[in-house]
Amino acid sequence: DVKVTQSSRYLVKRTGEKVFLECVQDMDHENMFWYRQDPGLGLRLIYFSYDVKMKEKGDIPEGYSVSREKKERFSLILESASTNQTSMYLCASRLGGGEANEQFFGPGTRLTVL
Amino acid sequence: GQNIDQPTEMTATEGAIVQINCTYQTSGFNGLFWYQQHAGEAPTFLSYNVLDGLEEKGRFSSFLSRSKGYSYLLLKELQMKDSASYLCAVLDSNYQLIWGAGTKLIIKP
Numbered sequence: 001d002v003k004v005t006q007s008s009r010y011l012v013k014r015t016g017e018k019v020f021l022e023c024v025q026d027m028d029h030e031n032m033f034w035y036r037q038d039p040g041l042g043l044r045l046i047y048f049s050y051d052v053k054m055k056e057k058g059d060i061p062e063g064y065s066v067s068r069e070k071k072e073r074f075s076l077i078l079e080s081a082s083t084n085q086t087s088m089y090l091c092a093s094r095l096g097g098g099e100a101n102e103q104f105f106g107p108g109t110r111l112t113v114l
Numbered sequence: 115g116q117n118i119d120q121p122t123e124m125t126a127t128e129g130a131i132v133q134i135n136c137t138y139q140t141s142g143f144n145g146l147f148w149y150q151q152h153a154g155e156a157p158t159f160l161s162y163n164v165l166d167g168l169e170e171k172g173r174f175s176s177f178l179s180r181s182k183g184y185s186y187l188l189l190k191e192l193q194m195k196d197s198a199s200y201l202c203a204v205l206d207s208n209y210q211l212i213w214g215a216g217t218k219l220i221i222k223p
Binding site: 004040041042043044045058090102103104105106107108 | 118122155158162203211214216
């Protein structure tokens with residue numbers, strides 16, 4: 001079974017802090033994704049990566065950056081957290097070579113910015 | 115713009131059948147996914163349709179009509195554990211997933 005893990009289930013930070021969210025997958029997947037999920041809205045793509053050291057902006061990249069130094073790890077960084085970044089953050093991975101492959105999700109990190 | 119519509123909430127009775135609809139308008143189409151998400155948990159894959167017709171997988175079936183921009187997820191013999199949100203997502207022309215807001219399904223005894 002594919003396992004995608006995220007560093008924290010719950011996180012509380014203050015406005016202006018730098019926040020790191022870590023995601024690790026154990027099935028050698030090429031593609032990794034960061035989403036945020038808010039009530040009444042669909043999952044919104046922040047950034048994704050097709051390979052090590054590669055990154056692409058999604059629909060809402062403003063205020064975020066990412067890092068993929070190793071194939072299994074994809075980090076999301078909030079350079080200066082703001083209250084409107086309070087949300088559920090979901091990481092996903094997918095086997096490359098076919099976009100129809102399903103995405104496997106981590107358990108999510110519920111971030112609160114005060 | 116790109117748009118995926120699904121009902122916000124539905125209620126059904128244990129043992130019954132429920133159909134969750136999804137309509138979409140996207141720039142291109144390369145397939146449609148259904149995911150299940152229990153409260154506080156990660157979404158998990160249910161089905162993928164790229165050709166018109168019905169795909170059956172146990173108690174769950176998914177239907178697609180590309181000409182109508184329409185899909186539905188059919189759940190039979192409902193169980194209490196089926197209480198969850200059901201997410202519809204379309205793979206667009208850039209092979210990016212566009213997600214609906216999800217349908218919260220409430221099962222009553």
